Amino acid sequence: MPALNETFEVFVKSVTHEAKGILAYELRSHSGEDLPPFTAGAHIDLHMEGAPVRSYSLLNSPSDRSRYVIAISLNEKGRGGSIYIHKNLHCGDTLTIAGPRNNFPLAENARRSILIAGGIGITPIWSMAQRLTEIDAHWELHYGVRSKDCAALLELMEGHPLNRAIHTCYSEGEHGEFLDLKAIVARDNEHTHFYCCGPVAMLEAFKEATRELPAERKHFESFSAEHEASLEGGFVVELARSGKVIEVTSGQTILDALLGQGIEVMNSCREGICGACEVPVLEGSPDHRDSILSDSERQAGKTMFVCCSGSLGNRLVLDL
Numbered sequence: 343m344p345a346l347n348e349t350f351e352v353f354v355k356s357v358t359h360e361a362k363g364i365l366a367y368e369l370r371s372h373s374g375e376d377l378p379p380f381t382a383g384a385h386i387d388l389h390m391e392g393a394p395v396r397s398y399s400l401l402n403s404p405s406d407r408s409r410y411v412i413a414i415s416l417n418e419k420g421r422g423g424s425i426y427i428h429k430n431l432h433c434g435d436t437l438t439i440a441g442p443r444n445n446f447p448l449a450e451n452a453r454r455s456i457l458i459a460g461g462i463g464i465t466p467i468w469s470m471a472q473r474l475t476e477i478d479a480h481w482e483l484h485y486g487v488r489s490k491d492c493a494a495l496l497e498l499m500e501g502h503p504l505n506r507a508i509h510t511c512y513s514e515g516e517h518g519e520f521l522d523l524k525a526i527v528a529r530d531n532e533h534t535h536f537y538c539c540g541p542v543a544m545l546e547a548f549k550e551a552t553r554e555l556p557a558e559r560k561h562f563e564s565f566s567a568e569h570e571a572s573l574e575g576g577f578v579v580e581l582a583r584s585g586k587v588i589e590v591t592s593g594q595t596i597l598d599a600l601l602g603q604g605i606e607v608m609n610s611c612r613e614g615i616c617g618a619c620e621v622p623v624l625e626g627s628p629d630h631r632d633s634i635l636s637d638s639e640r641q642a643g644k645t646m647f648v649c650c651s652g653s654l655g656n657r658l659v660l661d662l
């Protein structure tokens with residue numbers, strides 16, 4: 343079984359038109375053996391020549407180890423990864439991937455879970471809904487999307503035995519409306535865990551609506567960067583294991599500086615989303631710019647994502 347950050351090959355068993363601008367890819371092992379295990383909320387990284395490495399959430403149930411299923415929404419304003427994949431990844435192709443990795447795990451012992459998805463953010467959320475069904479946990483799902491023809495996984499959800507627990511909300515059209523996150527969160531019963539995956543505006547609304555709730559009961563994942571990377575530079579990074587001191591100059595991320603000195607650091611999205619470049623911090627105060635850490639994790643300052651985060655002081659000591 344490959345290690346977490348090791349790449350391995352799969353092949354594309356099928357490509358399905360899921361919704362307007364969204365294709366689903368079913369990936370299987372060449373040998374027919376099970377793929378490495380994953381937990382609901384996990385993602386894999388796609389390594390395709392000609393495209394930036396990008397992370398995509400697995401949408402199938404973790405109990406189905408025979409395949410990984412991802413759905414990719416065409417993003418004309420992105421870094422070109424989705425456009426390239428839509429054009430160049432076909433049935434039968436071999437694909438290099440890494441992972442699965444999970445920055446958005448389920449609290450499986452929760453008595454009740456409310457799952458909230460915006461647009462293509464439905465992918466990890468749907469994996470969670472399937473897992474919660476399998477462990478007989480109580481859940482409901484709120485899915486906000488522009489219109490029915492843009493709504494991925496709708497057919498699957500409509501055919502689900504618990505489809506009455508799924509509430510869809512369309513924002514376009516004469517009667518268009520947005521999910522009322524405050525009203526959804528107000529149904530909190532002190533044991534409920536809340537999950538949200540969607541665009542930045544939805545995550546902001548989610549954070550606002552759950553502001554009073556304890557951190558351990560609110561969980562979110564962004565599929566686009568919430569913050570600009572720190573490119574101010576003007577500090578040094580000391581590598582505790584080798585004693586090397588690397589200068590981070592203006593216009594560079596820490597990752598740029600490390601790679602520029604030949605220091606290998608695992609990385610993937612380079613946007614603070616996937617978690618690949620996490621490094622323990624031994625001294626100093628990181629300027630966190632990722633979309634992964636909770637407020638309390640940021641304050642603790644024990645770890646950072648070097649692809650996007652910088653330093654508040656003039657020196658950081660990293661466990662590298």
Ligand code: FES
Pocket residue numbers: 608609610611612613614615616617618619620632647648649650
């Ligand atoms: S490379 Fe993805 S979080 Fe840094």
